[in-house]
Amino acid sequence: xxxxxxxxxxxxxxxxxxxxxxxxxxxxxxxxxxxxxxxxxxxxxxxxxxxxxxxxxxxxxxxxxxxxxxxxxxxxxxxxxxxxxxxxxxxxxxxxxxxxxxxxxxxxxxxxxxxxxxxxxxxxxxxxxxxxxxxxxxxxxxxxxxxxxxxxxxxxxxxxxxxxxxxxxxxxxxxxxxxxxxxxxxxxxxxxxxxxxxxxxxxxxxxxxxxxxxxxxxxxxxxxxxxxxxxxxxxxxxxxxxxxxxxxxxxxxxxxxxxxxxxxxxxxxxxxxxxxxxxxxxxxxxxxxxxxxxxxxxxxxxxxxxxxxxxxxxxxxxxxxxxxxxxxxxxxxxxxxxxxxxxxxxxxxxxxxxxxxxxxxxxxxxxxxxxxxxxxxxxxxxxxxxxxxxxxxxxxxxxxxxxxxxxxxxxxxxxxxxxxxxxxxxxxxxxxxxxxxxxxxxxxxxxxxxxxxxxxxxxxxxxxxxxxxxxxxxxxxxxxxxxxxxxxxxxxxxxxxxxxxxxxxxxxxxxxxxxxxxxxxxxxxxxxxxxxxxxxxxxxxxxxxxxxxxxxxxxxxxxxxxxxxxxxxxxxxxxxxxxxxxxxx
Amino acid sequence: xxxxxxxxxxxxxxxxxxxxxxxxxxxxxxxxxxxxxxxxxxxxxxxxxxxxxxxxxxxxxxxxxxxxxxxxxxxxxxxxxxxxxxxxxxxxxxxxxxxxxxxxxxxxxxxxxxxxxxxxxxxxxxxxxxxxxxxxxxxxxxxxxxxxxxxxxxxxxxxxxxxxxxxxxxxxxxxxxxxxxxxxxxxxxxxxxx
Numbered sequence: 001x002x003x004x005x006x007x008x009x010x011x012x013x014x015x016x017x018x019x020x021x022x023x024x025x026x027x028x029x030x031x032x033x034x035x036x037x038x039x040x041x042x043x044x045x046x047x048x049x050x051x052x053x054x055x056x057x058x059x060x061x062x063x064x065x066x067x068x069x070x071x072x073x074x075x076x077x078x079x080x081x082x083x084x085x086x087x088x089x090x091x092x093x094x095x096x097x098x099x100x101x102x103x104x105x106x107x108x109x110x111x112x113x114x115x116x117x118x119x120x121x122x123x124x125x126x127x128x129x130x131x132x133x134x135x136x137x138x139x140x141x142x143x144x145x146x147x148x149x150x151x152x153x154x155x156x157x158x159x160x161x162x163x164x165x166x167x168x169x170x171x172x173x174x175x176x177x178x179x180x181x182x183x184x185x186x187x188x189x190x191x192x193x194x195x196x197x198x199x200x201x202x203x204x205x206x207x208x209x210x211x212x213x214x215x216x217x218x219x220x221x222x223x224x225x226x227x228x229x230x231x232x233x234x235x236x237x238x239x240x241x242x243x244x245x246x247x248x249x250x251x252x253x254x255x256x257x258x259x260x261x262x263x264x265x266x267x268x269x270x271x272x273x274x275x276x277x278x279x280x281x282x283x284x285x286x287x288x289x290x291x292x293x294x295x296x297x298x299x300x301x302x303x304x305x306x307x308x309x310x311x312x313x314x315x316x317x318x319x320x321x322x323x324x325x326x327x328x329x330x331x332x333x334x335x336x337x338x339x340x341x342x343x344x345x346x347x348x349x350x351x352x353x354x355x356x357x358x359x360x361x362x363x364x365x366x367x368x369x370x371x372x373x374x375x376x377x378x379x380x381x382x383x384x385x386x387x388x389x390x391x392x393x394x395x396x397x398x399x400x401x402x403x404x405x406x407x408x409x410x411x412x413x414x415x416x417x418x419x420x421x422x423x424x425x426x427x428x429x430x431x432x433x434x435x436x437x438x439x440x441x442x443x444x445x446x447x448x449x450x451x452x453x454x455x456x457x458x459x460x461x462x463x464x465x466x467x468x469x470x471x472x473x474x475x476x477x478x479x480x481x482x483x484x485x486x487x488x489x490x491x492x493x494x495x496x497x498x499x500x501x502x503x504x505x506x507x508x509x510x511x512x513x514x515x516x517x518x519x520x521x522x523x524x525x526x527x528x529x530x531x532x533x534x535x536x537x538x539x540x541x542x543x544x545x546x547x548x549x550x551x552x553x554x555x556x557x558x559x560x561x562x563x564x565x566x567x568x569x570x571x572x573x574x575x576x577x578x579x580x581x582x583x584x585x
Numbered sequence: 586x587x588x589x590x591x592x593x594x595x596x597x598x599x600x601x602x603x604x605x606x607x608x609x610x611x612x613x614x615x616x617x618x619x620x621x622x623x624x625x626x627x628x629x630x631x632x633x634x635x636x637x638x639x640x641x642x643x644x645x646x647x648x649x650x651x652x653x654x655x656x657x658x659x660x661x662x663x664x665x666x667x668x669x670x671x672x673x674x675x676x677x678x679x680x681x682x683x684x685x686x687x688x689x690x691x692x693x694x695x696x697x698x699x700x701x702x703x704x705x706x707x708x709x710x711x712x713x714x715x716x717x718x719x720x721x722x723x724x725x726x727x728x729x730x731x732x733x734x735x736x737x738x739x740x741x742x743x744x745x746x747x748x749x750x751x752x753x754x755x756x757x758x759x760x761x762x763x764x765x766x767x768x769x770x771x772x773x774x775x776x777x778x779x
Binding site: 020021022023024025026027028029030032033036060061063064065067068072073074075077078081082085320321322324325327328329331332349350353354356357358360361362364365366372414415416418419459 | 668687
């Protein structure tokens with residue numbers, strides 16, 4: 001009996017983790033407690049285990065260093081608070097409201113226009129904030145009442161809003177991708193580059209879905225009537241403005257090319273954008289009315305977020321900044337934008353900091369708990385057990401990917417992405433690597449898949465957020481004076497279903513067309529100078545997240561670190577993939 | 586009981602004070618990081634001490650705020666089952682978790698971190714990066730974080746026992762099932778409900 005337990009510690013430990021987590025005590029401490037409990041059991045049973053268990057008391061001395069080197073001194077994870085803070089500040093500064101109002105007016109006159117506007121703004125917000133709650137609630141508060149007023153189908157309307165909000169999960173800079181990159185031991189920059197095209201394709205598919213609905217059921221998404229177009233017409237004026245801006249940009253490019261060479265295109269585009277922005281501001285300020293009001297408004301509202309996107313993503317993709325630095329620049333940019341709108345005050349900063357600290361604290365403590373768990377789980381050869389389980393799936397690489405994606409899809413009903421990323425992904429990664437699967441591709445697949453965890457009825461967060469702001473009782477619309485029926489919870493759930501299907505389709509597309517992700521390898525990165533200037537902090541060694549584990553059975557003396565500050569036994573560094581450009585974070 | 590509750594209140598106040606003020610470390614970290622990036626590009630200069638300061642500050646924020654986060658009941662749970670129980674059973678689960686999950690872990694960590702920090706302090710350990718910072722303060726932050734968590738654990742246990750015994754009112758009468766895991770950006774407009 002004891003032998004049986006000792007030789008099957010890994011499955012027993014995993015099963016009991018499920019029980020520990022389901023009890024409902026905070027995940028971080030349940031993970032740690034499970035790890036410690038089985039550490040003690042494991043040490044006691046080690047003699048009976050036929051060398052299956054390689055745990056011994058001195059190994060516990062490795063824990064402080066795993067927390068210090070792998071969690072605290074970790075430049076990758078530093079991006080989490082930066083992007084969170086940026087997202088909250090932007091949300092509080094009312095960027096989403098301005099965008100929705102204006103883009104809604106721009107697209108409103110066509111059938112399904114408000115839905116396109118929601119998707120477009122959702123993608124735009126996703127590229128700046130990466131916070132799902134903010135997008136969904138803003139859109140639910142602003143766009144949903146307008147959609148209801150003009151007779152949009154409730155299911156379609158709520159589905160579009162919830163799904164567009166979750167785009168923040170897959171379009172860089174998203175927190176999921178940071179965590180996945182950390183857990184898979186890859187660079188965040190590569191992960192962002194890999195996720196960009198699938199994210200945009202997904203946005204396109206959402207729009208195609210709206211188009212399909214407008215064709216099949218035109219009544220589900222009517223165009224805005226004339227009286228609702230408060231900004232008036234003026235699309236032609238906007239087009240003219242854009243053509244002029246493009247012309248200025250091209251002229252600047254020609255003019256600058258001899259002097260600034262390769263950077264001329266960026267500078268040219270910047271000049272064109274700045275000129276049109278300043279013209280729009282002056283035009284409105286002096287009431288010259290060179291442009292239509294619609295054109296003014298679109299230019300003024302759209303350019304600051306686009307500039308911010310360039311500041312963050314542009315600099316990361318061009319290799320100018322590391323993702324962490326990009327996050328910091330974005331956070332400062334968000335503060336400046338809020339200040340420019342006159343909405344920056346002490347209260348806003350305090351609230352944003354409080355939320356950011358809370359989020360950072362619980363996320364990093366899950367990681368800490370996961371590190372305790374993995375110390376024991378590896379000690380009982382749990383990684384080999386999982387690897388064996390997964391690599392024995394029929395169908396080789398594709399079979400593995402399908403199996404894993406079904407698993408994650410099912411788990412996403414119950415777990416949110418932090419839990420999935422810290423508990424499940426480290427178990428999957430070694431098996432994926434063994435099968436020769438590119439880990440960035442794998443990470444993006446998981447990212448698209450985990451996006452569904454926000455949309456699954458009945459636990460999806462995006463649905464919660466939308467439910468919390470959608471009307472529960474009939475109300476009198478203040479424009480039309482008609483009574484509007486509430487949105488039923490069932491309608492929100494059913495509305496999400498087509499988008500969950502789209503999500504599954506997108507996973508399939510990403511498996512079928514890896515090129516969408518793989519282009520990250522060819523991107524010209526010159527990480528040389530960055531890598532020299534930003535050395536990894538001591539003890540980090542680019543460990544693949546919680547997988548990094550000091551070799552087992554080392555002499556206890558090594559567990560206390562030597563004075564030079566290096567991790568004792570810098571845990572078998574992950575097989576560095578030399579075929580890809582060096583990471584630059 | 587009154588004495589214990591006074592102790593609990595004192596611990597709560599200390600951790601609330603620390604948890605609220607340490608949040609500013611994140612803002613400083615952001616400014617330092619942005620400054621580093623700009624200075625590196627503009628003047629081609631870089632200092633490892635300043636780069637390390639970024640994660641020193643962030644480490645301080647998330648470690649020292651962990652106890653406050655516990656007090657605010659913000660560490661996330663998987664509440665599919667938990668959410669179905671009555672509040673009374675939830676109290677018992679929490680008490681069980683505090684005693685058997687939280688306390689053994691954090692106390693053990695305090696136990697292991699004391700020699701770890703002392704060794705670093707006595708050896709004057711310095712970062713291996715040229716011009717890097719001394720290490721022991723960072724390790725001390727980890728020790729401090731676990732110490733504060735242990736204290737908060739004691740406070741939570743006292744409060745739970747008092748609530749179960751009916752001595753005090755439940756400080757958090759309703760736990761929203763499945764609270765938003767993202768920074769709950771908008772508690773004022775939204776309270777997610779099942």
